[in-house]
Amino acid sequence: MGLVPARARALAATRFPRIDCRSIGRRALQRPSRTQASLIQRFIAANSRLSAKFDARKDVALYHRYDRYVADAIDTLPPGSTLVDVGGGRTCSFASELAPGRGVRVVAVDISPEELAANTSVDATYVADVAEKLPFAEAEIDMLVSRTVLEHVKDVERAAYEMSRVLRPGGLSIHLFPCRYALFAIVARVLPFWFAKGVLHRLIPESRGVVEFDVYYDHCHPAAAERIFREAGFVRVEVEHTWDQAAYFHAFFPAFLLVLAYQRLCGLLQIRLLASYVIVRVHR
Numbered sequence: 178m179g180l181v182p183a184r185a186r187a188l189a190a191t192r193f194p195r196i197d198c199r200s201i202g203r204r205a206l207q208r209p210s211r212t213q214a215s216l217i218q219r220f221i222a223a224n225s226r227l228s229a230k231f232d233a234r235k236d237v238a239l240y241h242r243y244d245r246y247v248a249d250a251i252d253t254l255p256p257g258s259t260l261v262d263v264g265g266g267r268t269c270s271f272a273s274e275l276a277p278g279r280g281v282r283v284v285a286v287d288i289s290p291e292e293l294a295a296n297t298s299v300d301a302t303y304v305a306d307v308a309e310k311l312p313f314a315e316a317e318i319d320m321l322v323s324r325t326v327l328e329h330v331k332d333v334e335r336a337a338y339e340m341s342r343v344l345r346p347g348g349l350s351i352h353l354f355p356c357r358y359a360l361f362a363i364v365a366r367v368l369p370f371w372f373a374k375g376v377l378h379r380l381i382p383e384s385r386g387v388v389e390f391d392v393y394y395d396h397c398h399p400a401a402a403e404r405i406f407r408e409a410g411f412v413r414v415e416v417e418h419t420w421d422q423a424a425y426f427h428a429f430f431p432a433f434l435l436v437l438a439y440q441r442l443c444g445l446l447q448i449r450l451l452a453s454y455v456i457v458r459v460h461r
């Protein structure tokens with residue numbers, strides 16, 4: 178060891194407060210990103226508020242119309258009838274419309290036991306894949322409905338045959354589903370689904386718990402749906418659709434405006450293939 182001058186020795190003996198350089202670095206990195214995150218959140222919130230002011234939400238109107246069709250049809254069923262909510266999931270959207278003591282049994286069938294476990298709005302639940310086998314005998318069911326389910330089914334043609342098998346002659350079936358050539362559906366099919374879902378959850382927090390299941394959009398457009406239901410033995414096929422889909426783009430006002438113009442153009446030209454949502458009503 179060399180000789181250390183007295184001043185240097187005194188300096189070495191001084192106790193300086195410990196400075197943790199790594200934590201300074203972390204804080205320096207964190208603070209701007211938190212600020213950025215809150216700026217982005219505020220930007221999205223402001224854009225969403227502005228977009229909402231200009232959005233007529235005909236897609237929401239179509240959902241309400243579905244509930245009304247189902248509730249009105251239930252009113253015509255005799256007591257003791259059975260209605261099946263295919264892909265019933267956690268809740269039955271029209272349950273609140275049912276008059277107490279109507280005597281119509283509502284049964285939810287779903288591929289997911291976890292989803293059904295949360296469903297308290299029906300009389301019974303069954304776990305089954307609609308494209309495999311529904312747990313009912315031929316012509317046992319009086320009415321059969323589904324809301325935002327067919328886009329998740331790999332083989333909708335097979336599902337249509339299975340629903341046709343269990344529905345009694347004359348029985349009504351009503352389905353609401355989004356369509357494969359809607360802009361949001363194209364995005365969901367082109368990008369890895371986990372990624373598209375993650376982005377959507379960030380942009381539209383209400384989509385958590387709703388947009389969760391893998392999508393295939395098999396035969397999910399007006400003409401294809403009409404054809405497969407007819408081929409499966411259904412008659413009096415009625416299809417209603419909307420092109421409304423701009424709500425998916427609320428988070429960025431310029432994109433929302435572009436989509437608004439796009440859906441108006443589709444409506445003007447009546448391009449059914451590009452519909453965003455449909456309701457299909459068919460009789461057995």
Ligand SMILES: C[S@@+](CC[C@H](N)C(=O)[O-])C[C@H]1O[C@@H](n2cnc3c(N)ncnc32)[C@H](O)[C@@H]1O
Nearest residue numbers: 264265266287288289292306307324325326329
């Ligand atoms: C978006 S959720 C809709 C739930 C409910 N119908 C509603 O409107 O709130 C789609 C549901 O379809 C179910 N599902 C997906 N594929 C299915 C299949 N092949 N057979 C039966 N249910 C299925 C899912 O498990 C999920 O509960």
